[in-house]
Every structure is written in structure tokens, then in C-alpha cells.
Amino acid sequence: MPQQLEVLNALDVAKTQWYHFTAIVVAGMGFFTDAYDIFCISLVTKLLGRIYYHVDGSNRPGTLPPNVAAAINSVAFCGTFSGQLFFGWLGDKMGRKRVYGLTLMIMVVCSVASGLSFGHTSKSVIASLCFFRFWLGFGIGGDYPLSATIMSEYSNKKTRGAFIAAVFAMQGFGILAGGMVAIIISVAFKKQFPAPPYAVDPVASTVRQADYVWRLILMFGALPAMLTYYWRMKMPETARYTALVAKNAQQAASDMSKVLQVELEDEQSKVEQITQAQSNTFGLFSKEFLRRHSLHLLGTSATWMLLDIAYYSQNLFQKDIFSAVGWIPKAATMSALEEVYRISRAQTLIALCGTVPGYWFTVAFIDVIGRFKIQLMGFAMMTIFMLGLAIPYHHWTTSGNHTGFVVMYAFTFFFANFGPNSTTFIVPAEIFPARLRSTCHGISAASGKVGAIIGSMGFLYIAQSQNPAKTDHGYSTGIGVKNSLLVLAGCNLLGLVFTFLVPEAKGKSLEEMSGENEAEAAAAGSYDGKTLNV
Numbered sequence: 043m044p045q046q047l048e049v050l051n052a053l054d055v056a057k058t059q060w061y062h063f064t065a066i067v068v069a070g071m072g073f074f075t076d077a078y079d080i081f082c083i084s085l086v087t088k089l090l091g092r093i094y095y096h097v098d099g100s101n102r103p104g105t106l107p108p109n110v111a112a113a114i115n116s117v118a119f120c121g122t123f124s125g126q127l128f129f130g131w132l133g134d135k136m137g138r139k140r141v142y143g144l145t146l147m148i149m150v151v152c153s154v155a156s157g158l159s160f161g162h163t164s165k166s167v168i169a170s171l172c173f174f175r176f177w178l179g180f181g182i183g184g185d186y187p188l189s190a191t192i193m194s195e196y197s198n199k200k201t202r203g204a205f206i207a208a209v210f211a212m213q214g215f216g217i218l219a220g221g222m223v224a225i226i227i228s229v230a231f232k233k234q235f236p237a238p239p240y241a242v243d244p245v246a247s248t249v250r251q252a253d254y255v256w257r258l259i260l261m262f263g264a265l266p267a268m269l270t271y272y273w274r275m276k277m278p279e280t281a282r283y284t285a286l287v288a289k290n291a292q293q294a295a296s297d298m299s300k301v302l303q304v305e306l307e308d309e310q311s312k313v314e315q316i317t318q319a320q321s322n323t324f325g326l327f328s329k330e331f332l333r334r335h336s337l338h339l340l341g342t343s344a345t346w347m348l349l350d351i352a353y354y355s356q357n358l359f360q361k362d363i364f365s366a367v368g369w370i371p372k373a374a375t376m377s378a379l380e381e382v383y384r385i386s387r388a389q390t391l392i393a394l395c396g397t398v399p400g401y402w403f404t405v406a407f408i409d410v411i412g413r414f415k416i417q418l419m420g421f422a423m424m425t426i427f428m429l430g431l432a433i434p435y436h437h438w439t440t441s442g443n444h445t446g447f448v449v450m451y452a453f454t455f456f457f458a459n460f461g462p463n464s465t466t467f468i469v470p471a472e473i474f475p476a477r478l479r480s481t482c483h484g485i486s487a488a489s490g491k492v493g494a495i496i497g498s499m500g501f502l503y504i505a506q507s508q509n510p511a512k513t514d515h516g517y518s519t520g521i522g523v524k525n526s527l528l529v530l531a532g533c534n535l536l537g538l539v540f541t542f543l544v545p546e547a548k549g550k551s552l553e554e555m556s557g558e559n560e561a562e563a564a565a566a567g568s569y570d571g572k573t574l575n576v
Contacts, residue, residue: 047313049281049294049306054199054551061301062205065196068277069189070212071270075149076182077216078223079263080118083175084360085224085386086256087114092248092378093256094164103240103247103373110168115498117172118179119354123491125183130484132184134477137288138192139279145188146271148181150264157261183491187483190471194479195280196301199551203408206468211401214459218398221390223262228383231255237377248378255382286476286558289313326478334557338473339482341543343489345417346466348537350493352424352530353458355500360451364388369444396452400459412548413465414541420461421538425531427454432527462537466490472547475556493533500529 087106096104106114125145132141152174159171189209197205231251240247278297285294291313295306324330364370370384408416427450431438438447466486474482547555 047285047291047309049285049291049298049309050551050553052298052302052304052306053196053281056198056302058198058201059302062197064273065193065277066205066208068270068273069193070209071266072146072149072185072189072212072274073210074212074216074219075146075153075263075267076185077213078220078266079149079153079178079182079216079260080122081217081389082220082224082259082263083114083118085220085382085389086259087111088373088385089252089256089378089382090114090168092373092381093253094167096244096248101244101374103244103378112499113172114168114175116495118175118182119491119494119498121176121179121181122183122186123179123488123495125180126186126484126488126491127183128180128484129184130187130481130487133188133191133480133484134287137279137283138188138195138480139274139277141184142188142192142277143271143275145181145184146267146274148184149178150267150271152178152181153264153267154261157257157259159257183484183487186467186487187471187480190467190483191480192277192280194468194471194552195282195476199549201409202472203413203468203548204405206471207401207405207408207464210464210467211398211405211459214393214398214401218390218393220259221386221393224259224382224386225390227255227258228379228386232377232379232383235379237379239376239380240374240378247376252378255379282476282552285313326481331478335474335482337543338545339485341540342466342470342473342482342486344540345421345462345537345544346470346486346490347493348533348540349421349458349462349466350490351497351500351533352428353463353497354494355497355526355530356451356454356458360389360392364448368439369448392448392452392455396455397459400456400461401464403456403460404464407460408464408468409548412546413469414544414546416460417462417465417469417541417544418538420457420463420465421534421541423457424454424461425534425538427451427457428527428531428534432524432531435524435527462541469544469547472552473545473555475558476552479552479556497530 088103091106091111092104094104095106095110129141129145155174156171156178159167159174161167161170190206193206193209194202231249231254235249235251237243237247237249278301279288279293281294281298284297285291291310292308295308299306324334364385365372370381370388373381376384404416430450431447431454437443470483470486471479545555552558
């Protein structure tokens with residue numbers, strides 16, 4: 043085993059300390075905000091349709107046209123895709139901390155701006171909403187590679203997986219919070235401004251004050267981000283970036299001495315030796331990177347993309363699936379605010395029973411079972427449960443067995459989160475060199491957002507085009523949803539196959555996984571050619 047820099051070895055073997063939990067909360071609140079901002083839109087899209095697309099004199103609730111619904115649901119993902127690539131690259135060029143606060147401020151400003159979307163016509167309001175949600179997604183995108191990289195570089199190797207998973211698990215609380223906030227706001231407005239069911243009075247069922255409901259729900263996402271900005275700015279730069287990329291061993295030792303509360307030796311001369319070792323200077327587009335890590339990058343990118351096709355389709359359109367099987371009543375039987383309440387309650391129940399527990403099962407077991415096995419199991423179980431929903435779909439929709447459908451549906455979320463939704467976030471932060479770690483994580487995450495865009499737009503059009511007999515929501519009740527679930531099951535099966543390209547990082551240091559110990563060994567003249575184990 044080649045000699046490790048003392049400051050990095052101290053991080054690898056450090057016992058779990060208070061700074062670990064501080065880093066989890068500070069980085070995790072970004073993901074709480076990310077999930078809230080991304081998924082809260084699904085709670086209010088039907089309300090937007092009622093408010094801005096109701097046809098005067100019509101006896102049907104207003105619904106968003108397919109192209110408008112697709113734009114509202116996917117525009118944030120387009121911004122996230124851009125942000126992941128840009129901030130991933132910037133995090134390697136300027137340092138993780140220097141751009142960390144910028145992503146948070148973009149999220150705060152654009153959350154508020156989304157709720158203040160303006161215009162004199164329906165089209166102008168929706169256009170301004172889409173504009174602000176694109177830039178909201180841009181800030182959210184930056185949070186992915188930076189949070190993952192910072193947490194991986196702060197962690198010890200024994201519990202690194204659990205710490206990174208705990209950061210990502212805050213996404214579950216964000217989804218849960220979105221549903222709870224929507225419930226509270228819709229109930230408050232229902233009591234203050236009661237309205238008859240749509241079937242009784244189509245016009246009065248959407249009260250004028252309902253326009254404030256979706257705006258308040260969207261703007262609430264700014265609050266948790268604002269509360270953690272100060273603490274993000276107090277975090278020191280990670281020692282791995284400072285020592286291995288910025289080549290400043292003195293600063294790295296000084297920063298980590300304060301964090302770990304131990305005295306660390308300044309090893310500037312050793313860092314300079316490592317810098318001179320040419321085996322570790324290859325770039326992202328070099329033949330050496332292609333030889334060492336191209337299959338790893340393909341594996342992390344492909345599995346994340348395939349997972350997100352299924353995961354975001356399920357999350358964004360679960361309200362339509364629940365309407366199709368009859369768990370949520372038809373829109374024509376209830377007022378606009380009642381519909382928001384019912385949709386929010388359904389999403390909150392799924393998050394509470396399936397989504398949140400899945401994340402924390404990963405936290406508990408990832409450093410015991412390992413990343414590879416958890417991801418393989420998750421893809422396999424998601425495939426099984428989606429087939430269990432799709433193949434007997436006629437039974438679920440005609441037997442009135444809503445409870446059975448919801449239980450199986452919740453299990454798909456459980457195994458998504460106790461599976462690839464967590465591991466695809468964790469692994470790219472562990473297996474690439476420090477100077478490319480944020481960039482490669484950004485590329486992997488951006489591939490995931492390509493999947494999210496495919497899922498959010500593809501599910502919508504499949505559900506609308508397969509059956510000409512639409513529900514009052516504008517979505518087919520039968521073959522469209524069934525075929526969508528079959529397609530998603532196929533995506534999960536492909537994800538299982540691509541998992542075999544991803545190496546296991548359990549119990550290994552970041553330098554072992556990335557091969558950076560090879561450069562240290564070369565600098566010491568002791569590399570035996572067998573250290574790199576990926």
C-alpha cells in the first residue's frame with residue numbers, strides 16, 4: 043500500500059464526529075430544497091389548469107394542454123441538466139466551496155420568483171413560470187455534484203457511503219414537506235374561502251383566491267435554502283481539493299486541523315513530489331481516462347438515466363395514476379382546492395410509507411451490504427413491482443382494490459430509494475480522481491436529468507396518445523398508463539444490466555478507487571503496479 047498524505051489519512055480513519063453531522067445537515071438541506079422545488083410542481087399543475095385554461099361555459103374542469111404540461115414539468119430538468127454540467131466543471135476548476143453558496147442563492151431567488159410569475163394572459167403567466175423554473179433548476183443542478191463531492195471528501199472511508207446517503211436522504215423529507223405544505227395551505231384556503239364541488243357550480247368551484255395557493259406553495263421552497271446559506275459559507279474547502287488539486291498542503295493541513303481538532307503535519311514537499319508524478323495528470327478527454335474510467339462513467343451515467351426515467355415519471359404523474367385507478371376522485375366531483383388537498387395527501391402518504399423509509403434503509407445498510415448489491419437489488423425489485431402493477435392493470439382498475447395498488451406502488455418507491463436512486467448519487471462521488479470528481483459526478487447526474495426529461499414528457503404523451511377516451515384529467519385510464527408502467531419496468535431491467543459496469547467502493551479510500559495512490563507511490567518510488575483496484 044503506498045503511503046498516503048497524512049491529512050487525507052486522518053480523514054479516512056477519523057471517528058464519526060460532530061463535523062460529520064454538521065456537514066450532512068448543511069449539504070442535506072440543499073437536497074431538501076431541491077426535492078421540494080422539483081416535486082411541488084406536480085401538486086399544483088391541475089390547479090394551474092383550472093385557473094388558466096378553463097373554457098367559459100364548459101362543464102369540464104380546465105386542464106393544461108399536453109405541450110404546456112410537458113413544458114412545466116420538464117423545464118426545471120432542462121435547467122438542472124445545464125447546472126449539473128456547468129457547476130460540476132466549475133467545482134473542479136474553482137473549488138467546491140467557492141461556488142457552493144452561489145447555487146443556493148440562485149435557488150432562493152428563483153423559488154420566490156416562480157411564485158411571483160406575472161403576466162396579463164394565461165400564456166404569459168405560464169411562460170414566466172417556466173423561465174424562473176429553468177433557472178431554479180440551474181441552481182438545483184449545481185447542488186448535486188458539489189454536495190456529493192464535498193460530503194465524500196469530508197467522510198471517513200468506513201462510513202462514507204452512509205454519510206453521502208444521509209445527504210441525499212434529505213430529498214425524501216423535501217418531497218414529504220412539499221405534500222404537507224400543500225395540505226396546510228389548501229386546507230387553510232378551503233376554510234377561509236369555501237367553494238362548492240365542480241359539478242354543483244363549475245365557475246365557483248375555483249375561487250379567485252386559489253391563484254395564491256400555488257404561488258405560496260412554490261415560494262415556500264426558498265425558506266430552507268435561506269436558513270443554511272450562512273453555514274455553507276463557513277465550511278472550509280475540502281482537504282482533497284486543496285491538497286491534490288490546488289496543491290496547497292499547508293492550507294489543507296490547517297483547515298482539517300481545525301475540523302478534526304488534531305495537529306496535522308504540513309507535507310508541502312510531498313505534494314510537490316506527487317505533482318511531478320506524471321501518471322496522474324491525465325484529463326477528462328485523454329486516452330488514459332478512457333482506459334481507466336470510461337466504462338465507469340458509462341455505468342454511472344447509464345444507470346442514473348434509466349433510473350430517472352422511471353423515478354421521475356412515477357413521482358410527477360402519480361396523481362394521474364391514482365386518478366386512473368380511482369384512488370383520487372374525478373375532478374368534476376370536487377372543487378379546485380379540494381383537488382389540491384387530495385393530491386397532496388396521496389403524495390404525502392406515498393412519501394411517508396415508501397419514499398422516506400427507503401432512503402434511510404440505504405443509510406443504514408450501504409456500508410454493510412455495499413453499493414453494488416443494493417443497486418442490483420433495487421433495480422430488480424422495481425422491475426418486479428412495476429410488472430405487478432402493469433400486467434394485472436385491469437384487475438387494479440376494475441376491482442376497486444385501491445389499497446393493494448397503492449401498497450405495491452409504494453414498494454416501487456421504497457426499492458428505488460433503497461436502491462439505485464441513492465446509489466447512483468453516491469458512487470460517482472467516490473470512484474473518479476479529485477480533480478475530475480465534481481465534473482464526472484455532474485456528467486452522471488446530467489445523464490439522469492436526460493432520463494427525467496424523457497420520463498416527464500414521454501409518460502405524458504404515452505398516457506394521452508394510447509387511448510382516445512380520456513378522463514376528466516386529460517389522461518387515459520387504461521392502456522396508456524399500463525404501457526407506461528411496462529416501459530418503466532423495461533428501463534429498470536436495463537439499469538440492472540448497466541450496474542455491472544460500476545465498481546464497488548465499500549471500505550476503500552477515494553484515492554484507492556480513483557488510482558491517485560498510484561501517483562503518490564510513484565512519487566515515493568514504491569508503486570508496484572497493483573494498487574489500483576477498480
